[in-house]
Amino acid sequence: MSSIKIELRKDDVDFIKGVCASFNNDPQELINVLHSCQEHFGYLPAEIQEVVSEGLNMPVAKIYGVVTFYSFFTMTPKGKNPISICLGTACYVRGAEKVLDEFKKELGIEVGQSTNDNKFSLSSLRCVGACGLAPVVLVGDKTYGRVAPDDVKNILKEYE
Amino acid sequence: METIKLTIDNKEVDVPRGTTIYKAAKELGIDIPTLCYMDLHDLNIENKPGGCRICVVEVEGRRNLAPTCSTKCESGMVVKTHSTRVLNARRTVMEFILSDHPKDCLVCSKSGNCELQTMAHRLGIREIPGAEFAETSKYRKDTSPSIIRDLDKCIMCRRCETMCNDVQTVGALSAVNRGFMATVAPAFEQNLEHSTCTYCGQCVAVCPTGALTEVNHVPQVLRALVDPTKTVVVQTAPAVRAALGEEFGMAPGTLVTGKMTAALRALGFDYVFDTDFAADLTIMEEGTELLDRLSRHLKGDTTARIPILTSCCPGWVNFFEHYFPDLKDVPSTAKSPQQMFGAIAKSYFAEKIGINRKDMVVVSIMPCLAKKYECQRDEFSVDGNPDVDFSISTRELATFIKQANIDIKTLQDEEFDTPLGESTGASVIFGNTGGVIEAACRTAYELYTGKKLERIEFTELRGMEGVRSATIDFNGLPVNIGIAHGLGNARKLLDDVRSGKSVYHAIEVMACPGGCIGGGGQPLHHGNSEVIKARAAALYTEDRKKPLRKSHENPFIVKLYDEFLGKAGSEKAHHLLHTHYFDKKKKIIIKH
């Protein structure tokens, strides 16, 4: 019978409500609303989903169901420098897995985790469409092509 | 209607266009196995995600196998339901499903009543290849006041999701995650307690496995029974007597009132009473409130909220507390029969037999899981001592009887104890949708008009339509009655009330489709709506057999008011028999 308390700053609530309103508070626009919110906040914690639920007048369970269905949406904040390793087929056959292993080793984290200082987070993705540069690594918006395991240390150094 | 001809297992059949292969096969007596499909036709409830893929068959000319639950017949179709290809596919898919299911059948609460277990047996599965290497999907277990979720046992049939969203519009459950870890859960995979769950238990009622079950309170009841310092009083809800027999192999709709009473006595309950008594009491209080509000309304008093909504159903109460808190002064303030019974038992009756309420344990047998939550509400206790200590479901009672080596079929019928065991026909039909309002009309009519009601049965209030309405003539005063069963239907009426469009003077709402007879604590109907219809018919039969059929005629109710409460709606009655409601809507708190 305990109801959950959702604590957010007023301008955050206003922002989310504003996004919902800009999509006519239409539940069919949920994915667009979530995109806008994630772009603004960086991730979609429970609090935000609760406010969206109120804005679009739909059950929060459904929103959670959608957030957990699509890999683009995340409920955990990313590190300051999010690292994504492309594991598309072209990158895979050119050794992307070994590059990923090297990142894991260097950072001491698994895919989906962030380093303790929140400097880096690690994720894998499927094909950014730059197969000519395989294997491809993205750090933030920057793309690194033809990455070999030996390059990993140098890439990380750029962000020290 | 246009019909088409097709061949299934070498037999020809004509079916109307639009019929699924599954139903066409049924016509021929071919029972195609399925795990996820569920069709409660009379209640307009259908679940066919096409997800389990057990019902697949071979259709000539088609590249892959077809799911019969969702494939429509076409003219000239040639269907094979048991070719080698089909049997191998069905077995392999079943092996897949079992490989991701715990192997603890022996100790599972659903054992013996589990559709997955039955299917494994039916398909002759004798081993699960590769099970030793197979990872299984595991989830955190959740126990709420009423419902236990053990999603390791979920097979993604999605029936609970259909009930919670499409039928009940509660929206507590949704499919979450993707792929192997996909399951059905509340938001953020939190406990049900933190969701908008109403504990209506319809998810439990349709779950084919042990993924969703009720919280078992039998051990606590047993402990109370063996405690010599406690006087244990039991009350049984009307819908229980129309369904309990099913658990012992009797046909749906078999009334077992007398045998149930005998069994309860054999189990050691000190007093075997009837919730029906409290149902009559509810009519007195609710009926009086209705007439009061109605007459004030007719006189132009704008503070009198019309329509009045029934408040017997705890799932329904939870629902409007979550979704319509702004309307919380609209429903009747009368407690549900279960709680009225508890309040009277631990005051009036305890006084009568000269014991302290703390030494009395009140147990209720309910067709309902929300009742478990209801009796745990803080406002229904005095100094921490609840009016009703434990609520157990029809299913739990059946298990309890079996454990106690009681052969219910051979028991002689017995009568309820007095004074709280006496009831009228009006209270019996509480278990059916429309029953409460019919009972209320029988009494309100006579109280309002001062005339004797000639036609006791208001058949216009009966039926299985989700939303029904009728106008009852109160001797020249047309009273508009609305009835909804299933919370989704209730929502439609509530939306009208909220927007001021409602034309009704009184509305009855039952959370479960069919009313309490279709409750979440009843024996499982396994998707057969005939079962629910048979139970409803049984209660109307019981009503007809009763010598007294109007609540205000119950002599023990009359006595209760004389000796204890004064009159209906008195201050004492209000104190003991009425309640208030809470706003449970989630609040967004602004951080500064």
Next chain:
Amino acid sequence: MSKYSMHLLVCGGTSCHASESDAIVCNLRDELEARGLVDSVQVIVTGCFGFCEKGPIVKVLPDNTFYVQVKPEDAQTIVEEHVIKGRKITRLLYQDPVTKEPFADSKNMGFFKKQLRIVLRNCGFINPENIDEYIAREGYQALGKVLSEMSPEEVIKVVKDSGQKGRGGGGFPTGLKWELARKSVSDEKYVVCNADEGDPGAFMDRSVLEGDPHSVLEAMAICGYSIGASNGLIYIRAEYPLAIERLKIAIKQAREYGLLGNDILGTGFNFDITLRYGAGAFVCGEETALIHSMEGLRGEPTVKPPFPAESGYRGKPTNVNNVETFAAIPVIILKGSKWFSSIGTEKAKGTKVFALAGKINNVGLIEVPMGTTLREVIFEIGGGIRNGKKFKGVQTGGPSGGCLTEKHLDTPIDFDNLIAAGSMMGSGAMIVLDQDDCMVSMAKYFLDFTVEESCGKCAPCRIGNKRLHELLGQICDGKGTLSDLDRLRNMSLVIKDTSLCGLGQTSPNPVLSMLDNFWDEYVAHVTDKKCPAGQCRSLMEYIVNAENCVGCTACARVCPVNAISGERKEVHLIDSSICIKCGACMEKCKFDAIFIS
């Protein structure tokens, strides 16, 4: 202008380089210098010609002479004969493989006509952010023609007659699809462009949208006119920010010109397009899942029928085509169905775009007429295998397709042939594999993808694919048995047979085709516990070569599990029962004394 009168282009691509093309460059320069020609003849190293099978290549300009399989010692002849005397060297000319006729001018060579760009006609040609350049290239002429001169039925007839089939993977005839949507009666209909290209290794839709967004907008409007829809939606991956940006610009420009919006070209036809974003779910490429996703729901597919043509987006008739399918439509309208159907094979018309990637020299985007063989695509256009390795197989159709081998190289590519060979066209990804790729690991890789992308709705896909993946893992770990291979096949067949949507119905294809085509390799894993490609770590054994080992103890010190023993200055030994195959010892050894068996 150039002071040079002649250019000698020498291919510097990887495989020509491997065949001593730099020696050719050196020798040519030396010869020219010796004859004092350095100022009038220039030697240039170029990128790959894509003709690696016949490398190294030397091309002489301006007369377009194309010399193949040139050896360093031929430099002298080329300079003496061709440069000085102007005589072509017949033995070095490329010969037609059938007629054995030598080609004097490379412009006549079939190779350079292997690619035909219809869909990619404007990619890399126009500025995608400038609608004027699109219009200058006949852009929106087809829409104008359709609106002003043709009835919807006539348009559908042209598309039907062209024989075009959906390029998204299903291969359903486009015209028929439009006709079904046209016949559905409704007050509202929708045109949807499926731009949710989720196949790993496929990037043709992205390239079209980035390079020629207007072609898709124009085609959608044509489709809208044909089926009676005035709303178009493009469902595009959120992972394609550049394509989204270009589309937004294109839509804005088209609206400004009145080519989208109300009363287009004064014909009274209204049509507008909005964007919908995917959010990372491969299954949303399936049209019913895509529609649910556009409706703000989980992208789970539903059983068909009803097809979207009857009940799609918001329950209205909806026509879904993919980017490549749409992009060809304006050309089909302008040049006619006869022209389009003259390209390709009897059953498959037009061209197909492929994203060529993997162990191939020319990773890139190509467009070839249907019926081109895999050999032409891989060895001629794709330039053959990188680093001179041996071709092992090519995965077409991504995780839904199969792996084809040497024996399929001369199969003409079309929908039916690929299916008959155990694969499929799919969206058009082609991943080329070489001798170092283990086919059990590859199957496991694709299943890893499917398991991650399965929506979880139906049991065979949700659980079955997981079990396939686990079993492949067992085999990679050396824990598989021969009977497991039968189980692998049976599970695969049942998953194909019983899954709800195209994802599950095709996900076992890599396993089945690899079992068929690389049976011996699978058997080697389960019976000999060997991985012939040397990829499966558990099946490797690190061994010390006694001849090279000097007993420096470096390996023993670096081993994290103390699996290496041996006295100083004596040959060391690796205990393979303890070894975890981390490879640290091999990395550490300065004497190449540790090898993998």
Next chain:
Amino acid sequence: MSKILSLADLKKKRDELKSGLDIRIKALNPENSVQVKVAMATCGIASGAKTVMEFFLEQLDRRNIAAVVTQTGCMGYCYAEPTIEVKLPGQDPVVYGFVDLKRADQIIEKYIKTGEFVDGIIPVNYETVDLNNKEE
């Protein structure tokens, strides 16, 4: 921008634009109009095509070469990104691959200024549909 109101309008517009593009360039500088197209698709940009494009814009201007630098989509030579196409007046276009700033500089200094080829030419290996030749 004004709306195009009919098919005839559209045709007129196309004809204007078709010749307009050429006329515009030639009118500006009839002797020395150079066209540079930079493939700016995801793969190109990821390999540094943006920097290359900026370089051309800046350096051609600084070196006083009348040229039009535009962006275009993927040319298909993903293995050789960044790729650019240079068209000197009156000559066939030439595609260069692996264009870094050093090579870009060479291209300006040698190819654009003197017509002398530099290393890194990619042979064009496709045929594009001829849009003008319509079926009757």
